[in-house]
Structures are given as C-alpha cells and as structure tokens.
Amino acid sequence: MSNPDWINRWKQGRIGFHRSEFNPTLLKYWPQLKLSEARSVLVPLCGKSLDMVWLRQQGLEVIGTELVKTAVESFYQEQSLQPAVKEVQGYRHWQADDIHILEGDFFALPEGSIQSTVFYDRAALVALPREMRQQYVKHLANAAPHIQEGLLITVEYDQDLVSGPPFSVEEQEVRALYSPRFEVIKLDTHSAPASTNLREKGVNELIEVVYKLALSSQPPGLF
Numbered sequence: 098m099s100n101p102d103w104i105n106r107w108k109q110g111r112i113g114f115h116r117s118e119f120n121p122t123l124l125k126y127w128p129q130l131k132l133s134e135a136r137s138v139l140v141p142l143c144g145k146s147l148d149m150v151w152l153r154q155q156g157l158e159v160i161g162t163e164l165v166k167t168a169v170e171s172f173y174q175e176q177s178l179q180p181a182v183k184e185v186q187g188y189r190h191w192q193a194d195d196i197h198i199l200e201g202d203f204f205a206l207p208e209g210s211i212q213s214t215v216f217y218d219r220a221a222l223v224a225l226p227r228e229m230r231q232q233y234v235k236h237l238a239n240a241a242p243h244i245q246e247g248l249l250i251t252v253e254y255d256q257d258l259v260s261g262p263p264f265s266v267e268e269q270e271v272r273a274l275y276s277p278r279f280e281v282i283k284l285d286t287h288s289a290p291a292s293t294n295l296r297e298k299g300v301n302e303l304i305e306v307v308y309k310l311a312l313s314s315q316p317p318g319l320f
C-alpha cells in the first residue's frame with residue numbers, strides 16, 4: 098500500500114487492524130524485556146493504538162510515528178488529551194502526557210532523531226510489503242540508533258490465498274532482517290483471529306508469532 102492508500106483507509110474507516118483494548122500479547126510479554134523499564138519506547142507506524150497508553154502507564158515516554166493525521170487526531174481525541182503541536186524537521190510533533198506522535202513518513206525520519214532504547218512493533222513490519230521491509234529495519238536503526246531491545250509481533254498465514262496487509266512474515270525472514278545486529282528470540286506462537294480485510298477474503302485465522310529482539314553482543318554489523 099502506498100501512502101495515499103493508507104490515508105484513504107483512515108478516511109474511509111477501514112481500520113480493521115485497530116483494537117479497542119490493550120493487546121494481551123503486549124501485556125504478557127513486555128515484562129520479558131530487560132528494558133521494560135527503560136525511559137522511552139518507540140512505536141513505529143503506531144496508528145491510534147491503545148498500546149501506547151499502556152506503555153505510558155508503565156512509566157515510559159512513548160514516541161509513536163504515524164503517517165496519517167486522522168489517526169493521530171483520533172488518538173488524542175479518544176484519550177481526552179489536549180496535545181501541543183509543533184512543526185519539527187518536516188514533521189508535525191504532537192505531545193500530551195508524554196505520549197509523542199511524529200506525524201509524517203517513517204522513512205523520512207532524520208538520522209538519530211529518536212532517542213528511545215526499546216521499541217514495540219505490532220502490525221508495523223507486517224503492514225509493509227516484502228520489498229519495503231528491509232528498508233524499514235534499516236531505517237529503524239538509522240533513526241533510532243540507541244535501540245537495544247524490541248518486542249515484535251508478526252503474523253503468518255498462506256500468502257497465496259490473499260495478499261496483505263497484514264503480510265505474512267515468516268521466522269526465516271525476521272531472522273534475516275534483524276540478525277546479526279539483534280539476537281532474535283522467539284517467545285510464543287499462537288493462533289489469532291484474522292483482521293477484517295483478511296476475513297473478507299476467506300482467511301479466518303492466522304498464526305501470531307512473538308519475538309524478543311536483543312542487541313547482539315557481537316560487534317554491530319550493518320543490517
């Protein structure tokens with residue numbers, strides 16, 4: 098999907114990926130991160146995810162990045178927060194109660210612009226087609242060079258039945274994308290209901306896979 102496609106999706110309310118509760122997988126596995134009590138967490142491609150509220154409740158400053166203004170506006174409105182908004186380096190920076198959202202294209206985030214040491218990826222990597230996923234992982238390292246740990250949730254299903262998003266991203270690809278910079282530790286695999294757009298096309302269930310990514314003790318190589 099191109100940027101205009103995402104903008105249209107939000108405009109038309111086709112946001113079957115959005116959950117109206119905290120993600121139980123986040124609540125269950127976040128404590129397994131050493132840095133679960135870090136100062137700042139990056140939530141790439143954040144939408145209006147309630148998980149940002151939960152992460153904030155854990156005492157973390159939250160830095161979300163989101164392309165679509167409607168998503169960002171809805172997030173603060175639905176949380177009854179009054180954000181301060183300013184223009185920074187080509188982005189619109191929204192902030193209320195230490196939940197910051199950088200409105201703009203993730204792939205244009207300036208190098209070193211994010212200080213977070215930990216990230217949370219639910220429905221971000223899998224929102225991108227294969228040809229963009231390597232660029233996403235590279236850009237994550239580039240924009241947020243202090244990242245030491247992350248919690249990643251992917252989905253797997255038969256991609257021949259339907260094209261994404263969400264895209265099916267298998268373990269082998271996750272390892273290829275994040276190694277050797279990160280040690281990739283698989284924490285869990287469970288079945289989960291498919292999002293609306295997949296169900297519409299006949300995929301009712303998929304496999305959700307949870308990974309912990311920990312900065313490798315090897316000398317950092319390029320992604």
Ligand SMILES: C[S@@+](CC[C@H](N)C(=O)[O-])C[C@H]1O[C@@H](n2cnc3c(N)ncnc32)[C@H](O)[C@@H]1O
Nearest residue numbers: 103114142143144146163164202203219220224
């Ligand atoms: C599948 S949704 C997931 C949202 C959120 N992570 C969640 O769990 O609800 C992907 C989100 O990424 C946003 N997005 C897509 N491309 C983007 C880009 N290049 N930069 C920033 N956000 C982007 C979309 O607008 C959408 O809100």
